[in-house]
Amino acid sequence: MSTATNHPRWTRQLAGLVRKDLRLELRTKETVVAMVLFAVITLTIMQFGFGTRDDDLTRFTGGLMWVTLAFTAVLGVGRSYVAEREQRVLDGLLVSPIPRVVLLAAKAIAIVIYMAIVEVVVIPLVGIFFVKGPYWDSIGWIALVALLANVCIALSGTLFSGLALFTRARDLILPVLFLPALVPVVIAAAGATHAVAAGANDMADYRGYCLFLVAYAILFLLVCVATYDAVFDD
Amino acid sequence: MPSSTTEKTRSGRVPGARAALIWGVIAAVLVTVSTIGVFLVAPEDADQGVIQRIFYFHVAIALVSLVAFAVACVAGIFLLRTRSARWDDVGDVAIRLGLLFSVLVVITGSIWAKASWGTWWVWSDPRLVTYLIVVLIYAAYFVLRSSVDDDRRMRYAAIYAIAGFASVPLSFYSVRVANSFVHPVVFTGSGAAMPGSMLIWFVVSLAAMLALFIALLEVELIGRRAERALRRVALALENT
Numbered sequence: 001m002s003t004a005t006n007h008p009r010w011t012r013q014l015a016g017l018v019r020k021d022l023r024l025e026l027r028t029k030e031t032v033v034a035m036v037l038f039a040v041i042t043l044t045i046m047q048f049g050f051g052t053r054d055d056d057l058t059r060f061t062g063g064l065m066w067v068t069l070a071f072t073a074v075l076g077v078g079r080s081y082v083a084e085r086e087q088r089v090l091d092g093l094l095v096s097p098i099p100r101v102v103l104l105a106a107k108a109i110a111i112v113i114y115m116a117i118v119e120v121v122v123i124p125l126v127g128i129f130f131v132k133g134p135y136w137d138s139i140g141w142i143a144l145v146a147l148l149a150n151v152c153i154a155l156s157g158t159l160f161s162g163l164a165l166f167t168r169a170r171d172l173i174l175p176v177l178f179l180p181a182l183v184p185v186v187i188a189a190a191g192a193t194h195a196v197a198a199g200a201n202d203m204a205d206y207r208g209y210c211l212f213l214v215a216y217a218i219l220f221l222l223v224c225v226a227t228y229d230a231v232f233d234d
Numbered sequence: 235m236p237s238s239t240t241e242k243t244r245s246g247r248v249p250g251a252r253a254a255l256i257w258g259v260i261a262a263v264l265v266t267v268s269t270i271g272v273f274l275v276a277p278e279d280a281d282q283g284v285i286q287r288i289f290y291f292h293v294a295i296a297l298v299s300l301v302a303f304a305v306a307c308v309a310g311i312f313l314l315r316t317r318s319a320r321w322d323d324v325g326d327v328a329i330r331l332g333l334l335f336s337v338l339v340v341i342t343g344s345i346w347a348k349a350s351w352g353t354w355w356v357w358s359d360p361r362l363v364t365y366l367i368v369v370l371i372y373a374a375y376f377v378l379r380s381s382v383d384d385d386r387r388m389r390y391a392a393i394y395a396i397a398g399f400a401s402v403p404l405s406f407y408s409v410r411v412a413n414s415f416v417h418p419v420v421f422t423g424s425g426a427a428m429p430g431s432m433l434i435w436f437v438v439s440l441a442a443m444l445a446l447f448i449a450l451l452e453v454e455l456i457g458r459r460a461e462r463a464l465r466r467v468a469l470a471l472e473n474t
Contacts (some may be wrong), residue, residue, distance in 0.1 A: 010277070159397060163390050167381040174379050179371040184404045212407060219400045227393040230314050 001140075005228065013098050017106030018072040024083055031079045032117050039122045043129060057130040061197045062190035065126045066077065066149070069119065070186050076114045077157035078174050080107055081165050094232055104228045107161075108154035115150040119143075131197065138196040148213040149189040155220040156181045162217065162231040188212040238316070249459060261449040263351055264442035265355040267434065276435040284454050285349035295335045296365070298447050300402060302332030307399035310392035312314035322388040323458040325395050325449075326379070331450055333372045335443075347349075355400040 010149055013215060037069035046064050050057070057064065084090035090146055093103060127135040164174040195202040240344045272290040279286035309325035312318070324387060327361060348354050379391050428436065 068385075079393070147442045151409065153246075158396075159393075163378065163393060166386060169381060173377060173381050176374045177394070180367055181401055182372055183370075184401065215407065216404055219404065220397070223397050223400045227314065227396055230389050231392055233389065 010099065010102050013102050014106055014109075015154060017093075017098070017103065018109050019109040020104065020205065025110075025114075029229075031076055032114050034079075035076045035114060036121050039068050039118050040125065042068045042071055043125060045123065054086050055130040058133050058197070059133055059194075061135075062193035062195075064130055064161075065193055066186045066190040068122060068126075069115070069146075069149070070153075072118055072122075073111075073115060073153045073157060073182070074175050074178055076118075077111060077153070077161045077178060078171060080111060080158070080161050088225060090232075100144075100229045101225055102234055103232075104158055104162075104224055106180060107158040108151075108224075111148045111154035111157055115153060116146070118195065119146045119150075135197055141196040142193055145189050145192040145206075145210065145213070148217065149185055149234050151217045152185045152213055152220065153182065155217060155224055156185075158230065159220070159224050159231070162228070173226050184216060185213065188216070201219050247316060247363040248455050249458055250452055254456055257445060257449035257452055259443065261445035264438065264445050268439040268442040271435045271438055277429075277431050282350065285346060287344050288342050288349075290436050290439040291338045291443070292346065295342065297341045297440060298443040299332045299335035301444065302335060302447060303368075303399050303402055306331060306332065306395040310395035310399075313388060313392040315389070319388065319462070322457075323455055327454040327458065328452055329372055329395060329398075329449055329452070332430050333369065333375075335447070336365060336369045338371065341474060342383075348409060357365065368398060368402060371401050381454060400439075 022043065043064065046068065047057075048051070081090065082092065109197045115124065121140065127139075160178040161174060164170045164177060188209040192206050192213070194200065195206040197210065268290070272287050276287065276290070291336050306325040306328040309328060310320045313321035313325065340362070343365065345361070347356050348360065355362075375391065375394050377396055379387055382390050411469060
C-alpha cells in the first residue's frame with residue numbers, strides 16, 4: 001500500500017497496462033511466437049531471393065536483418081490492439097481516467113519488448129546464416145542499434161496502429177501507413193549494422209546512424225504526445 | 235453557415251474567387267518569365283551543360299512541395315484544435331498538390347540522373363531515394379482518408395499530415411548521414427552553390443512555383459466550398 005502511494009499515479013497505470021499486455025501474451029503466446037517464426041521464415045526466403053545459393057552474404061547483413069525485422073514489426077504492431085478491440089477492453093480503457101499518453105507509452109513498451117525477444121533469435125541467426133567473418137565481436141553494438149530502432153518502431157507503430165484500428169481493411173492499411181514511415185529507420189539501422197558487422201568498424205557512420213535513430217525517436221515521440229489524444233477522441 | 239459567406243454567395247460573388255484570380259495572374263506571369271529566363275537568359279553551366287537548367291524547376295518544385303506539406307501540417311494542427319472542416323479542406327488540397335509536386339521532383343530528378351549518370355535511377359543518391367519515400371508516405375494519406383468515415387476522416391487525416399511532415403526533415407537529414415552520396419547540394423550551410431546570374435533565375439522560378447501552388451490551392455478550395463454548399467442545399471431540399 002505504501003509503495004502504491006509513493007509512486008505517481010501514471011507510473012502505476014503504465015506498469016499495470018504493460019503487465020496486462022505481457023500477461024496476456026504469456027497466456028496466449030499468440031503474437032511473439034508468430035513474430036519469431038515469421039522472422040525465421042523471412043530470413044530463409046531472403047537467402048533464395050538473391051537467386052544464387054551464396055554462403056557469404058556479409059555485405060548484405062544490415063539489410064537482411066532490418067528488412068526482416070521491419071516486416072516482423074508490421075506483424076507485431078498490427079496485433080498490438082487486437083485483443084483490446086475484439087474483447088472490448090479498449091472501450092473500458094478509454095472511459096477510464098488513464099491519460100491517452102500513458103496508453104501510448106504502455107503499447108510502445110510492449111512492442112519494444114516483443115521486438116527485443118524476436119531480435120534475440122534474429123540477430124544471432126543472421127550471423128550464422130549469412131556472415132562469414134568477424135560478427136560476434138560487434139554483437140553489443142548491433143544490440144544497441146536494435147534497442148534504438150525498437151524505440152523508433154514502437155513509437156511510430158503505436159501511432160499508426162491506433163490510426164488503422166478503426167479503418168476499413170485495417171490489416172491492409174497498417175503496412176501502407178507504417179512501412180513508408182519505417183524506411184528511414186531501416187536505412188539507419190541497416191547502415192549502422194553494416195558499419196560495425198564483419199569487422200568494418202566504421203564508427204563515424206555508426207554514430208551518425210545512431211544519432212539519426214535518436215532524432216527519429218524524439219520527433220515521433222513529440223508527434224505521438226501531441227496527437228495521440230485525438231486518435232481515440234470519440 | 236456563416237452569414238458573411240451566405241451574403242457574398244447571394245450577391246453572386248464566389249468566396250475566394252478574387253484571391254484565386256490574383257494569384258492565378260501572378261503565377262501565369264512568373265511562370266512565363268521564369269521559363270524564358272531559365273532557357274534563354276540564364277548562363278549555361280560549364281560542367282553539366284544544358285541539363286543543369288532542369289535544376290531551376292527541380293529544386294524550386296521540391297521546395298514548394300515542402301511548403302505544401304508544411305501547410306498541411308499546420309492545417310492539421312488547426313483542425314485538431316478547432317475541428318473546423320475548412321482546415322480539413324486546406325490540408326487535403328495541400329497534400330494533393332504537394333504530392334503532385336513531389337512526383338514531379340522525382341521525375342525531373344530521374345531525368346537529370348539519366349543525363350548525368352546515364353541511368354534513370356540511382357539508389358546511391360539518398361536525397362532522390364528519400365524523396366521517393368516522402369511520396370510513398372503522402373500517397374498513403376489518401377488510402378487512409380478513403381478507408382475511414384466522415385467524423386474520423388478529418389481527425390485521422392490531420393494526425394497523419396502532422397506525422398507525415400515529421401518524416402520530411404528525417405528524409406533530408408538522412409542525406410547527410412552516409413558519407414557516400416552523389417547528389418549535388420545546391421544550398422549548403424555557407425549559402426547557395428551557384429553564381430548570382432543563376433541565383434536570380436532560381437529565385438524567379440521558386441517564386442513562380444510558389445505562386446502556382448497558392449493559385450491552385452485557392453482554386454481547389456473554391457471547389458471544396460462549392461461542394462459543401464451544394465451538399466447543404468441538397469440536405470435542405472431533402473428535409474423540406
